[in-house]
Amino acid sequence: MHQFLQQIFSGLAAGSIYASLALALVMIYRATDLVNFAQGDMAMFSTYIAWTLVNAGTPFWAAFLITLVASFLGGMAIERIVIRPVENAPVLATVVVTIGLLLIFNSLAGWIFSYTLQEFPSPFPDRTLFGALMTTHDLGVIGVTLVMLVLLFAFFRFTATGLAMRAAAQNPDSARLCGISVGRMFAIGWGLAAVVGATAGIMVAPVLFLDPNMMGGVFLYAFTGALLGGITSPIGAVAGGLIVGVTENLVGTYLIASQLKLTVALVLIILVLVFRPNGLFGTPIVQRV
Amino acid sequence: MTMKLITVTGLSAAGLILSVGLACAAGQYGPGASDTEIKIGNTMPYSGPASSYGIIGKVDAGYFAMINGQGGINSRKINFITRDDSYSPPKTVELVRQMVEQDQVLLMFNSLGTPPNMAIHGYLNDNKVPQLFIATGADQWNDPKHFPWTMMWLPAYGTEARIYAHYILQDLPSAKIAVLYQNDDFGKDYLNGLRSGLGDKADKMIVATQSYETTDPTVDSQIVALQGSGADVLFTAAIPKFAAQAIRKVYDIGWKPTHFLNSVANSVGTVMKPAGLEKGVDIISTAFVKDPTDPHWQSTSEYKDWLAFMNKAGLSANTTDIQAVIAYSYAQTMVAVLKACGDNLTRENVMKQAASLHGLQLPMMLPGITLSTGPDDFLPVKQMQLEKFDGTTWKLFGEVMSGT
């Protein structure tokens, strides 16, 4: 029984890591109707910026805030400079552009910061809770993820900018007719997604240790979790991430040898999607003829 | 008439002997070697998931540049050609063919990884090109009978695992062993080495094994599962990132097994410290090079030389990376072999010299560990020493062992 609880709690801890990046993916998708393959590596790069600041003596929370601002501006800049040229191109062109971004960020991080594994400080004290089931940091990650979820949800649901952003994503032409600056909405969307990603990276680095390939595996699970929950739903992203984390752990421990853990977990998730092709909390898009 | 004939013949003969003599004096050369340069080829993952090993190629390049700055080897400069294969075997094949057929290198040196080396060793042996000091410790490479042109350098992973097995059989005969291993040849060689070292007790003693992929974000789940098996000995065969996570998780869940850690992942600076120094106390590992982050070695002149080299080569960001120390030693071995060739820089002679290392000492190897090779022995580094972590540094114990 204790094992079972341990696995569930480990799964929740890992799942909250996936959930935090999944939120960034959902953010971009809701704002621009795109999947950003570079999201993980952008988050990793932001984390390196924070690391550089911390190493230079900046206190943690100051470094955190500066990084968030820098990431917001960086995200907006990327949208304007890199994504804008392919806005009207076929979707695949944008996919390739985000893949290109992924390679660029990964490689630049390795070049500037080297590939040596680095430590990253945690803002939370190093203690275990609930009889060694979880550490304070794990709980902190869950907490921060939930806070981001609430903020995002509120942003989209209750603010004018959020509404404008959703309009711009769903129907750019009509949005323009309503006076919404679609370009600005896209840029803000990317900026906010970068902020969410940076937060995810900073929360995650103490656990995973910082290196340029830190977010590679996480991106895959985050992507799975976001889609499982419904790519348009922030709640779905968090739920999906947590489910992926727990499922993976339980599958690896009880169902099949750890060598096939990833495969089986993916198969199970796809089975779920077969019955709910828009994810657990996603809304199906109805097309009128 | 006869006089003229004799004179002509005599002069021609003299000319021939003289030119042959001159050729001998100037040296015998295989492809890629000349009076002024020696071309060496190398493939390394400078991009992709294995890119953390790219530092090896950078240290090699930096070391050869330093040697060139000091005049080269027997007045010849080393032309080190290194290219990125992203750890993808088809790309390695392509790059090696380019280096052998187009760039005409004398030999291939220090290519990284088992799958990439597996993809090229048939080609290199067929074409009689030395494949020296490959950067992988898989057991199978020490096979001069079938692959006379391929030589290892690192102690084989299986060898190291057998050292641990020997220790366990002697000191912990009733142990229940759990193993965490990376799901590839690196991890599996360790697991199989442990099994073979335990002999027929293996099935009884190894009660649980868990593997992980390098794409897994954490190994927490695996550690929890291993604890659940009731084991009191844990063997971690992992790369630094996952080893650090494992050490930390083992401590956090309150599990106190006798913990063996593989030598690739025991650096104080990149593993023990991130995991938490107090969490790694009493972990046992082996070593064959000096850990650059271990305070014990930082006061020695050999370390200071190495550090100066790293800083001069523009690699100051990597002075905590043990791979950089190993790479330094690889490069020094290559230089030693090339020096021993003298002016006979044919591929055959390179192989011959590489297979004739007797007690070669290198500054950053642990004291007592030397390199030696022979016609039937293509494994230069065979010795390792056990060590235990005391919370600050690794304390060597026992004697230098050669695990066979």
Add this chain to the structure above:
Amino acid sequence: MTVRKDLAWVFPEKLAVRSVAFGRGVRRWIGPLVLIVIAAALPFAISNYHVFELTLVMIYAIAVLGLNILTGYNGQISLGHGGFFAAGAYTAAILMHRYGVPYWATVPPAALICFALGVLFGLPALRFEGPYLALVTLAMAVATPQLLKYFDRWTGGQQGINLTKVQPPPGLGIDRDRWLYLIVLLVLLMAIRVASNLLNGRTGRAFVAIRDHPIAATAMGINAARYKTLAFGTSTLFTGIAGALSAIVISFVAPESFTLFLSLSFLVGSAVGGIATIGGAIVGGLFIEFVPNFASDISDAAPWAIYGLAMLLFIYTMPRGVVGTLGPWLARSAPENQLAAPKE
């Protein structure tokens, strides 16, 4: 003009994009024929190493062609074609290594197995669209190395399978690299021909109709499920053949050869070449073979950054791919060839 249109279904190749670039009448055949002759003669004028490189280019072109059929013409995105490439490669490798099947006889079984896999995969894929389909195919790409390592008794596990090098027939006096080049060239030409007939014919039009207006297509009586599954199977058939050829040419297969990066490379090659074109597959093959090498030559410290920049550059200047952008521009005067261009 009218006569040509009526005969379109009899001689579908007359509508092939490739031939349009070279005008009408006899001139239509001279262009491709000259290209084929040059391609066949080329290996004898260049070094072995370059022949090997070009052979790889053609193999990747066949693989990318498969992806073009599925993602370009039928609109189903796939991030998992590396997995099908691996399936073809391992089929050929296991047949050669374990059962001593001669190399040329391994390609048809690889093709059939990959076709079956594609259909099997295509059936559940019917449920998914857009990013969900991307995830499902991504899962395939990610699971492939794991599965290959797990079934190590068949696949040789992490060590892979080392194959004995294929030898050319002794009488011909041709060396191994050139012999393999010619074989792969032959397969490439056959693949182009088959793809061209398929895509410019009825099936191809059904694919495109499903991609652009799925509802209208179904209303017109096209069985979307059948054609989408067929598209998947055909696509993986091509990619599987490419995989089998790669095993024969490289003489080595290992899980590390078939990572997610390979799947992404195919997708990138497809987009850069021109997703809904046949000629674009060749450009794609050239891109994914040469640009990484070029990037590594420019910078050892950050080769991927250069590769990424190259991708961006190509896509910015030619968003529909090289052939996708230049092709219609060259064929301005033949509006019926705009059929295959993907809708916005």
